[in-house]
Amino acid sequence: MDVYHQKLTLSIDFENECIGGVSELFLKIDDKKKIPKSIHLHVQQYTIKDVFLNKKEVKYQVKNNFNKPIVPESTGCSFSLVEFQSTYSRKMQKIERGQLKIFLNQRKDLSKSDNFHISIHYVLKKPKVAIHFVKKPTRYVYTDPRNYQPYYWFPCFHSLRFHHTFELYFDVPEKYYVISNGQLSENFKKNKRSIFHYNLNEPITPSNIGFVCGTFSDVQIVIKHNLNLDDEENQNMNLEEVEDDEEEDDDDDEEEEEEDDEEDDVDEEDDEDEDEDEDEDEEDDDEDDEDDDEYDNGDEDVEGRFPEDNNELLCTAFSLIYEKKNTNEKGKNSSNINNLIHKMRTTLQTLPASVKYCEKFLGFRFPYEFFNLVFLPNLPENVILSFASFTILSEKILYTDSSIDDIHFKQLNIILALTTQFFGQFLHIKNPCDHWIILGIAGHLSYLTLRCLFGNSEFLYQKIKNNEFLIKDKNFAEILYNYHPLTRGPINTKHYRIKSILVIQMLESIVGQEMYRNILNRLLFDATKKDSKKIVETMQIISIWRKATGMNFEDFRHQWLYTSLIPKLVCSAQFVKKKNEQVIELKVEQYQKQPFQGLLKVRVHEYNGIFDYYKKIESKDHNFNVFVVSRLHKHKKKQIEYENGEILIFQLGKNNPSPVFYIRIDPELNWIRELILLKNNDSMWRHELELERSVISQYETIKRLSHWKHEDSLEILHATLLDIRYFCPIRVEAAKAIAKQNCEESGWKAGEVLIEIFKKYYFDIETGIIKPNDFSDLDNYYLQKGIIIAISRVKDKNSNTPKMVVDFLLNLSKYNDNSENEYNDEHYCCLIIQAFGYLFPEDEDDYNKLFEEIERYLERDKLFPSEDNILTRTSLQTIAKFQNRVELDFELFKGYMTDVNYSDGIRIEAIYHGLFIATKEEFPNRFLLILEYITSNEFIEEFSPFYYVLLIKKIAKKLRLNKKTKTKTILYFNYVNLLKTSTITNEQIMKIIWNLMNRGSINIDLRNILFKLYDIIFGIHIPNPFKLGKSKREFKTLESYHKNKYDSFQQQKSFFHLEILASKKLKKKYLKKSDSIDFEKNNINNDLLISNPIKVEKPESVNNHLSVGSTIYDDEDEDEFHGNISPLPITQNIEQENKIAINNNNSLFPSIVEERKEINYTEKLKQNPFQFIPPIHPLSFDLQVMNELQEKDDNKNIQNGFFIRKIRNKTYKFIQPSKKELKFFQGTDEFKFILKRI
Structure with a gap:
């Protein structure tokens, strides 16, 4: 049975934050003979009132565990992330099965018709997930499509x-x-x-459904489609021609074509078998093969397109109208509405050009007849909530004609909202782990549209910055193809999004842009066919690329999708004059164990031309020789003509040792990599900066020159800064590089050079005073801001800021005049405040002057609020940078973070920086104080969920960065060690984070980041707050289980196979000494519970060994563990061989008589040697029973090994080994135990 239509009726009550709804599903019956007894729907967070089947009330069952904790308190809380992860996985599997069970008691009546109707009445009160009621600045409600969970606000079949x-x-x-x-x-x-x-006549998934309700002003824009039906047919024919060209090499015989198809199918099956995703079954693979076969058939008709007369797209923008209290003046509200309308018109003025470019590039019309954009406050700037035919954006990206800062970023968000309608809504993914595909394709298409609007240099510069961001953020690298719900949270992070875009750009560089366009065109046209599923998945994309290129993408998949690989390339070159060869040495350094493999382009610029060479990288070290075509001719001039008509006359100098000007590795930046190019002569970088017009080459050259401390380097950078032919961001990078040249080799002239250049452009020559602001020339404006930041970074030989730099920046702030400027100077003032944070004055009076200026900006922002209070947020950030230089007052930050009248953005900055300005002695208590405040129910309810996740993410990233940083920084202590070793706050912090993470009613993104925060502080093992100050190895833990081991454990219902191996040597020794060992037989079939030997240290007494939370293992074999090691009770006295009887009054269990049976353990181990379950943690034992035993001094029971543990609400005990088993371990430190279910 399938749902073919759904009707949803919602009644919204803002006062009580309540929604009453009716969800009606219309289902068609495929096979009337196989009507099930019941069906399951997905419901969460709301109360089901009535269920009707064909307007008749039916029975139903609801299993809604929304408000229950993930790890039940009744099972005993061990505070272990391994246990939490396994429990959470099982809970998510139950949710995927459905929580509402509807009994189909009228199956005879249903078999008489082809369809039936189900109606569900429900009430949703004060929702916490997926739908949000907002009170300030005005009341409105909206839905959140992240994590694909529509069943949190209406019943549905979620898939x-x-x-x-x-x-x-x-x-x-x-x-x-x-x-x-x-x-x-x-x-x-x-x-x-x-x-x-x-009405939505286009079939979509329930996760693409959403709404927003409030008081809005709107602006309508009518956009004419760039394509007509003839253009679409021509575009489709071009695709068929390309496919026909690819098949020209094949023979025309039908038998040979069938053999080729069979070989392709075999290759696809092999690749799919090697894929690590276990969610894909055999039926899914067959569907993938069918989709791939459709890709080859270009002669099929395209159906389902829009009518020919539909040549216009209606785009409507909505912005929330603020309700201002105590404003009785007439015209006040209308002026606010006019301002909003003006902002929306200004922001969306490039939308028609963006729509036309996307349609032209894809050869495909916009998939919907309407497109709505909704701008809401209380959302961060980078949040984009996409639904079918409409998108929710942050109001902060709206701007007026007087705003000139961050225009590229704001336009990129608008374009991304547009491209997501093609890839993400009309064409959606099959599984959440395929989310990187739509993020990458839509993101890359948005950057291509940005190139159309702002030029190719801007596109390349953004590509460089994205690659640089991944390199700097390598400690937080994410895996794109993520299957686990607790590690799937990064789909909304910046790192995940940027990596997805760069991976798609790498795939485009492999096939070429024209073929890339044809592939996207075919995907979209196939989605318009009847009965098309409109889905795209990872294996389908890889298969299409393999067919288009004939290459094997298995290595590519493992390198960029399944690992967080970022290769580091170190290259050096040397010219051999006798052989006229250039010797290139390339060394590949990995940040992961997976080796980097790929085809690398090497471009050699010689006197007689440019030559490209390709080198296949398969190992770490590569040496290859390149024959140099040119000969060395001194004192000869060469005329170089560029594409833009520019002519450069270049003359080889006397000191040129070779005819090779310079060498470029991966010149188009086709790979995500970190490149270090060692120079072979001093003139190489000068030549590259003078001759090369590529933004990528210029940027990389300036970065290398910034580390080359020499007077010539300062001269080259100075000339680049003054040359208007260079792209403006390149000139800004040159200014920042000059600041690093303030050293003894350059004569400490960098600061004077930068100040002189700034005065030349922006000071009045006659008066010597800075000119009033004039931002009409955008290049000069961005250059002015770049030089100010560069000046602030100038340091003397003592790493202090020169006095002239401090006075210069203070004067810029005092004499800033924006009265004659038509543009806003808020961002310019923020940049001056940021420059204050880079200063290290020697005189304390200078710090007082800086604080006075910052306080002036804070007061200005209170009287005349800036856009998004950017002046206040920047001031708080700058004050926090003075940590460890002057004493900072926490009360300043406390006032901003506790006042609810301030925006969420200001409160985040106050909380974050107020925490990390604490001293070494204050930090644990400060962390506990702020953690208690931000985890209170009042704070969570009044705070925006997006900003709340952002706050926890910033704190976690700061702690992890401080934990992993090995270089010397201004931080004089390790935050994580302080939290772990604090005997006062350690246990309280652990419980607060755990309790919040363990709630069932929080957002998945929040749970994911709390999971990471807990891991950063305490690790995945069981924290031991009662035993601090122990050796480092006791806190060292192991990685979480591989997904194969995890899933195999989850599938075992009645069979628990406990394997704890201390080393491979023990395993071999165990198998050599005995081929068969006696094990206890359980009455239940296949319920053999086996525990492998574990190597432990012999304790003096049993009670000393059974300490809660201890961890014992050998350091030599620590890398070979696959789970946490926990001590098991050791029995030393054996009373009976085949039976255990305890008849005293203090016994825990009645007399038990068990039979034994010999089994071949060697064969058992060979059949399935790597089955794992989570290890037994000592905190999971019944601590109350253990304490009672110790109080009664009942050593007999302790020695007999009777200890209780609960696994999945079932009670188990440890049974002592027999004499035969103990004899095997005689003379060794190895012990054997059997886990028995009661």
Whole structure:
């Protein structure tokens, strides 16, 4: 049975934050003979009132564990992330099965018709996940599509693989307006309520459904489509021609074509078998093969396109109207609305050009007839919530004509909202682990559109900065193809998004842009066919690229999708004059164990031309010789003509040792890599900066020159800064590189050079005073800001800031005049404040002057609020940078973080910086104080969920960066060690983070970042707050289980196979000494519970060994463990051989008589040697029973090994080994135990 239509009716109550809804599902019956007894729907967070089947009430069952903790308290909390991860995985599997069970008691009546109707009535009160009610600055409600969880606000069949049409009704208060999916069919008022009716005839998944309700002002833009139907047919024919050209080399015989198809199918099956994703079954693989076969058939007709007369796209932008209290003046509200309309018109003025470029590039019309953009406050700038035919964005990306800062970033968000409608809504993914595909394709398409609007140099510069960001953020690298729900949270992080885009760019560079366009065109056109699933997945993309290139992408998959590999390339070159050869040595350094493999381009610029060479990288070290075509001719001039018509006359000098000007490795930046190019002569970088017009080459050259401390380097950078032919960001990078040249080799002239250049451009020559601001020339404006930052970074030989630099920046701030400027100077003032943070004055009076200027900006922002209070946020950041230089007052930050009248952005900065300005003695208590404050229910309810996740993420990243940083920084202590070794706050911090993470009613993103924060501080093992100050190896833990081992453990219901191996040597020794060992037989079939020997240290007494939380293992074999090692009770006295009887009054169990049976353990181990379950942690034992035993001094029971543990709500005990088993371990430190279910 499949759902073909769903009708959703919602009544919204803002006062009580409540939604009453009716979800009606229309299902068709495929096989009337196989109608199930019941069906399961996904429901969470709300209360089911009634369920009707064909308008008749039916029985149902609901298993909703939304408000229950992940790890139940009844099972005993061990505070172990390994246990939490396994429990959470099982809970997510249960959620995927469905929580609402509806009994189909009328199966005979259902078999008489082809379809039936289910109606579910429910009530949602004060939701916490997926739908948010907001009170300030005005009331509104919106849905959150992240993590694909629509069942948190309406009952549905949740699956990304199925889609159907929707019909939505909204009943809201009279003054409110609703924006949702599809076309607004009707809107009328009834009983002081407004009714909105939306129809969506395009089938989509339930996760693409959403709405937003509030009071809005709107702007409509009509965009004419760039393509007509003839262009689409021509585009489709071009694709067929390309496919036909690829198949020209094949023979025309049908038998040979069938053999080739069979070989391709075999290759696809092999690649899919090697894939580590276990969610894909055999049926999914067959579907992938069918999709790949459709890709080869270019002659099929394309159906389902829009009518020919539909040549316009209606785009409507909505912005929330603020309700201002105590404003009775007329025209106040209308001026606010006019301001919002002006902002939206200014921001969206490039939208028509973006739509036309995307349609032209893809050869495909916009997939929907309507496109709505909704701008909301209380959202961070980078948040984009996409739904089918409409998108929710942050109001902070709106700007006016007087704003000139961050225009590229704001336009990129608008373009990304547009491209996500093609890839993400119309064409969606099959599994959440495929999210990188739509992020990468939509993101790359947005950058290509940005290139159309702002030029190729801007596109290349953004590509450089993205690659540089991944290199700097390598300690936080993420895996793209992620399967586990606790590690799937990074899909919304910047690192995950940028890496997805760069991986798609690498795939484009392999096939070429024209072929890349054809592939995207084919994917979109295939989605318009009847009965198309409109899905895209990883194996399908890899298979398409393999067919398009004939290459094997297995290594590519493992390098860039399944690992966080970022290779480091170190290259050196030397010219051999006798052989006229250039010897290139390339060394590949990895940040991961997986080796980097790929085809690397080497470009050699000689006197007679440019020559490209390709080198296949397969190992770490590579040496290859390149024959130099040119000959060395001194004192000869060469004329170089560029594409833009520029002519450069270049003359070889006397000191040139070779005819090779310079060498470039991976010149187009086709790989994610860190490149270090060692120079072979002093003139190489000068030649590259003068001759090369590529932004990538210029940027890399300036970065190398910044580390080359020499007077010539300062001269080259100075000339680059003054040359207007260079791209403006390149000139800014040259200014920053000059600041690093302030050294003894350059005569300490860098500061004077920068100040002289700044005065030349921006000071009045006659008066010697800075000119009033004039930002009409954007290049000069960005250059002015870049030089200011560069000047602030100038340091003397004592690493202090020269006095002239401090006075210069103070004067810039005091005499800033923006009265004659038509543009806003808020971002310019923020940049001056940021420059204050880089200063290290020697005189304390200078610090007082800096604080006075910062306080002036804080007061200015209170009287005349800046855009998003950017002046206040920047001031708090700069004050925090003075840590360890002057004494900072925490009360300043406390006032901003506790005042609810400030925005969430200001409070985040106050909390974050107020925490990390603490001294070494204050930090643990400060961390506990702030953690208790931000985890309180009042704070969580009043804070935006997006900003709350951002706050925890910033704290976790700071702790992890401080933990991993090995270089010398201004931090004089390790935050993580302080938290772990504090006997006062350690246990409280652990419980607070654990309790919040263990809530079932929090957002998945918040749980994921709390999971990481807990791991950073305490690790994945069981924290031991009662035994601090122990050796380092006791705190050292092991990595979490491999997913194969985890899944095999989850599938075992009645069979627990406990394997704890201390080393491979023990395993071999164990198998050599005995081929068969007696084990205890359980009455239940296949319920053999086996524990392998573990090597431990012999304790003096049993009680000393059974200390809670201890960890014992050998340091030599620590890398070979696959789980946490926990001590097991040791029995030394054996009373009986085949039975155990305890008849005294203090016994825990009645008399037990067990039979034994010999089994071949060697064969058992060979059949399945790597089955694992989570290890037994000592904190999981019944501590109350252990304490009672110790109080009664019942050593007999302790020695007999009777200790209780609960696994999955079932009670188990340890049984002592027999004499035969103990004899095997005689004379060794190895012990054997059997786990028995009671």
